[in-house]
Amino acid sequence: MITAPQPLAERPGRTCPLDYHYQPADIAKEPVLQAEHVYVIGGLYGNVEALRAIEVMRETEAAKGRSVALVFNGDAHWFDIASSDFARVAAAVEAHLACSGNVEVELARPTGSAGCGCAYPDFVDESVVQRSNRIIERLRETAREEHSHLAQLRALPKTLHLRVGGLQVGVVHGDAWSLAGWRFAQETLREAQQAGWPPGPDSLRAAWIESGMRVLCSSHSCLPAAVELRLGGQAAVLMNNGAAGMPNFRDTHFGVITRISTSTEAPADSLYGTVVDDVRIDAMPVRYDHPAWCARFLRNWPPGSDAHASYWGRIERGPDYNRAGALFGAFAK
Numbered sequence: 001m002i003t004a005p006q007p008l009a010e011r012p013g014r015t016c017p018l019d020y021h022y023q024p025a026d027i028a029k030e031p032v033l034q035a036e037h038v039y040v041i042g043g044l045y046g047n048v049e050a051l052r053a054i055e056v057m058r059e060t061e062a063a064k065g066r067s068v069a070l071v072f073n074g075d076a077h078w079f080d081i082a083s084s085d086f087a088r089v090a091a092a093v094e095a096h097l098a099c100s101g102n103v104e105v106e107l108a109r110p111t112g113s114a115g116c117g118c119a120y121p122d123f124v125d126e127s128v129v130q131r132s133n134r135i136i137e138r139l140r141e142t143a144r145e146e147h148s149h150l151a152q153l154r155a156l157p158k159t160l161h162l163r164v165g166g167l168q169v170g171v172v173h174g175d176a177w178s179l180a181g182w183r184f185a186q187e188t189l190r191e192a193q194q195a196g197w198p199p200g201p202d203s204l205r206a207a208w209i210e211s212g213m214r215v216l217c218s219s220h221s222c223l224p225a226a227v228e229l230r231l232g233g234q235a236a237v238l239m240n241n242g243a244a245g246m247p248n249f250r251d252t253h254f255g256v257i258t259r260i261s262t263s264t265e266a267p268a269d270s271l272y273g274t275v276v277d278d279v280r281i282d283a284m285p286v287r288y289d290h291p292a293w294c295a296r297f298l299r300n301w302p303p304g305s306d307a308h309a310s311y312w313g314r315i316e317r318g319p320d321y322n323r324a325g326a327l328f329g330a331f332a333k
């Protein structure tokens, strides 16, 4: 028997809710945060050990006279179903600049019709989608207990606009069209690279041109990607930090965040980076307490649980992905 495809509206976790959408030009309409040093933190996923490691990185920079602004670009929550962990992450997000990820939007929504809101593409297995939909429902229970934070989650903007030195920086969770968009995922970027980075209505080139940003920062797709191309004679950069709270490369145990700084000296710990108009842009490792995080994760998500089935392998061994795979355009040199 041939089964009719399920309507998009009835495929939670696969579709992109209407309120996720915006246009690249909307990024420039947001108020500007002027900063000299910024960490863009996407995909913390409730890893409070990673949050502590980022705070230590910031304290280390402060000791050297650099005041770093923390910018959370979505999915700060995910594994933090323990109320104390959820409150810890929420307090950090509230204390700094932040925009929404799909997790924040779905937690703030009164019903769970969009599932996890991930808008997973077809290459992601259906079992992963179903588990993610159940994880968000479990996290929603914790969010209801910690309801004092829900108003803050609802108030988060979809995009952010920074100026670091003289450089225009747009911050999104997904891509320049949707907070759960996958156009800045390494799989999509690989296709664009193979096609010679064509211009087009939803291309990376269009994202830079229509937004007016020289640097775009994203996350959501959960694997890092860095692109540097020439655009009108100037460098333009995309930094997808992957995940701040999960390993991003094979056989590693660190998260990744994006550091943007008017200090042009390369950080000793930089994974890869570039300089645009005297502003240094780097992918930085977040070397969190791995044993402590594993113990906390297993307390909340033991073997047999949905998050354990989907993520424990990655937490233990990293994804099947390496640093060279994250580099596109000039970063590939």
Ligand SMILES: [Fe+2]
Pocket (backbone or CB within 6 Å): 074, 075, 101, 102, 103, 118, 173, 180, 219, 220, 221
């Ligand atoms: Fe996301």
